[in-house]
Amino acid sequence: MDAACHIGGRRLALYDQQIRLRYFEKRAYDLFLENLVKGTSHLSLGQEAIAGAFGVAMRHDDYTFATYRGHAHTLARGVPMAPVLAELLGRENGLMAGKGGSMHLTSVEHGVMGSYAIIGAHLPIACGAAWSAQYRGSGQVAVAFFGDGTTNIGAFHEALNFAAIWRLPVVFVCENNLYMEYTRTSTVTAVPRPAADRASAYGLEPVLADGNDADEMYAVATAALDRARAGEGPTLIEALTYRHGGHSRADPAKYRPPAEVDEWLARDPIPMYRKRLVDAGVDAAALDAIEKTAMEDVDAATEEAKAGAAPGADLLFRDVWADGGSSWRN
Amino acid sequence: MAELTYREAIARGIAQEMRRDGNVLFLGEDVAAAGGVFKGTTGLLDEFGPVRVRDTPISEQAILGAAMGAAMTGLRPIAEIMFSDFFAVCWDIVVNEIAKSRYMTNGQVSFPLVIRAGNGGGLRFGAQHSQSVENWAMAVPGLKVVVPSTPADVIGLMAAAVRDPDPVLFLEEKALYPTKGEVPDGEVVDTLGRARVLRSGAHATLVALGNMVPRATAAAEQLGAGGIDCTVIDVRSLVPLDTHTILAEVARTGRMFTVEENPRLCGWGAELVSIVVEESFFDLDGAPVRITTPHIPLPAADALEDLAIPSVERIVTTVEKAMNQ
Known part of the structure; x- marks a missing residue:
């Protein structure tokens, strides 16, 4: 995200990204508790360094393909908070006027080509966008984010092979937070590293990264994006991370050992990154200012989202077809 | 006016659209070098080359996912699913992704793509290579569905499907591949939604x-x-x-x-x-x-x-x- 650099360099941009994602997700959770967020929702609390780093590293016209856990990946591309929050609230001023909901956030003008709620489905679709970029010679890269559980579904394997044989400019980012929904992925997977250990099956180098380290994620992202743009084909990244909460809002995550949770909370990417920046001589006041601005933005977005009306009935029959309508007969 | 088989009309229909529009690409299993298992796409690789006419692995989700991703970023792909029975292994991409995404995104994306598939019985192939799935397709909001019965309609409806801004399932009747019919000279373009x-x-x-x-x-x-x-x-x-x-x-x-x-x-x-x-x-x-x-x-x-x-x-x-x- 080129625009973020104006606040004083890449590391500040990385901090800014993570803070904004964190504050947004916390606010989304608070609004659940107020029963304002409809349906289900899946938060990226604890996993912000991955989406944030890619948001900084990607070119403005690159493509993002996210999952149902996609608030962070959407915001990281520069989509304003208010329409995203309004979409969660089912309001007319939502990103898709309330027709998609939390699991389908899309903002084509920001390169966010959709959030997909069927495990693995978007990996082949990202291949298609990458194929298109390759054919058009546009230099764009498609990035598909997904969880560890996705590595056991067929679409993952079809997409990896497809991307490899056609040398597509696509980056596959597995956010390995150790759990699928309620089950530990290692208990149902034949290899210890669900993505990295599969890379060699598709002629790819295994890339294992600390998903809680924004600097490392930025480096890994940049290398993969550069490789894709250079015509050298896809990269499969496995980023180790941990979700601070449950799978969805219905999940208190009691299946996780407390010691494991404590260990990962101690490795929270955001305080770690803040400390690193301060240790490196960054003025704490600059970081405080980032936090203050982010919270003000979240507050403003909350008010704007809440002020939105319920979607009108005219939306019900709109946009099944490209002519804007839904007619199936004459 | 020339007499063509239904099979020959497939390649002619696709070629007509690929000549007209450089954004029309074609992919599927055995479609390029082999010319299709029903020999319906013979000659396309020679005329349009391997960048636009591409053989794929046996990966139906990847084929249709690739078509979807290409369609939503400016291209007009034609994808082949060899037998319509095989939709069962990639129906998620058709039903949950292609058919719903325009609506879910409040019209932010369009899917100008065509999915061809050999459909129906008559060839004694048994239950997994013979089904007529037009009723599956018709039941999904967001899909257009055409089934040509003559060579002229194959060409005309293919043109209409490729030029349409929405996803079209184009079901070719396997039993009709050898049948013949008169086809007008020059460009043939029909209209969807006309009995x-x-x-x-x-x-x-x-x-x-x-x-x-x-x-x-x-x-x-x-x-x-x-x-x-x-x-x-x-x-x-x-x-x-x-x-x-x-x-x-x-x-x-x-x-x-x-x-x-x-x-x-x-x-x-x-x-x-x-x-x-x-x-x-x-x-x-x-x-x-x-x-x-x-x-x-x-x-x-x-x-x-x-x-x-x-x-x-x-x-x-x-x-x-x-x-x-």
Whole structure:
């Protein structure tokens, strides 16, 4: 995200990204508790360094393909908070006027080509966008984010092979937070590293990264994006991370050992990154200012989202077809 | 005017659109170097090269995912699913992704793509390579569905499908690949959502689709010799559905028979009967009758498959019985 650099360099941009994602997700959770967020929702609390780093590293016209856990990946591309929050609230001023909901956030003008709620489905679709970029010679890269559980579904394997044989400019980012929904992925997977250990099956180098380290994620992202743009084909990244909460809002995550949770909370990417920046001589006041601005933005977005009306009935029959309508007969 | 087979018309239809628009790409299993397992795409690789005509692995989700991703970023892909039965392994991409995404995103994305598939029985391939899946496709909001019955319609409807801004399932009737028909010279472009009245009669309307069209036509010839004068309509497009043409003919003749290859439950004819009964009930002189494949998987043996799929003889006897009651 080129625009973020104006606040004083890449590391500040990385901090800014993570803070904004964190504050947004916390606010989304608070609004659940107020029963304002409809349906289900899946938060990226604890996993912000991955989406944030890619948001900084990607070119403005690159493509993002996210999952149902996609608030962070959407915001990281520069989509304003208010329409995203309004979409969660089912309001007319939502990103898709309330027709998609939390699991389908899309903002084509920001390169966010959709959030997909069927495990693995978007990996082949990202291949298609990458194929298109390759054919058009546009230099764009498609990035598909997904969880560890996705590595056991067929679409993952079809997409990896497809991307490899056609040398597509696509980056596959597995956010390995150790759990699928309620089950530990290692208990149902034949290899210890669900993505990295599969890379060699598709002629790819295994890339294992600390998903809680924004600097490392930025480096890994940049290398993969550069490789894709250079015509050298896809990269499969496995980023180790941990979700601070449950799978969805219905999940208190009691299946996780407390010691494991404590260990990962101690490795929270955001305080770690803040400390690193301060240790490196960054003025704490600059970081405080980032936090203050982010919270003000979240507050403003909350008010704007809440002020939105319920979607009108005219939306019900709109946009099944490209002519804007839904007619199936004459 | 030239005589072409239905099979030859496939390649001509695709080539016509690829010549016209450089953003039309074609991918599928065995489609390029081999020219298609039904030899329907012979010559495309030679003319358009391996960048635009691409063989894929046996990865139906990847094929349709690639088509979707390409369509939403400015291209107009044509994807082949070899047998329509195989939609079962990639139906998620069709139903959950391609069909819903425009609506879910409040119109932010479009999917100008065509998915071709060999459909239906008649080749004694057994239950997993013979099914007519038009009723699956028709049941999904967000998909357009066409089924050509002649070489000219293959070309014209392919052009219409490729140029359409929405996703189109283009079901080719495998049993019709060797059949021949006249095709106009030059560019052939048709319109989606238009049924065609092939034959006009006074007593009954036979509404047929795809491989059932020539059978309904042959049945109408026999019925005419016996004094029952039938209209025959080729539906051609299930979505959008040309109810005007069908309702008008049914109202004029007072009787409707659907001739469907899909298994009976929720076949396209059931929807049509419901429309006719709801909207044209007092024009009917008798109950609408559906002539369909029974609700069974298709058997392989020729003797059994011929019993399952509506035949000219079954159409004739069913119509005669109903009309003489």
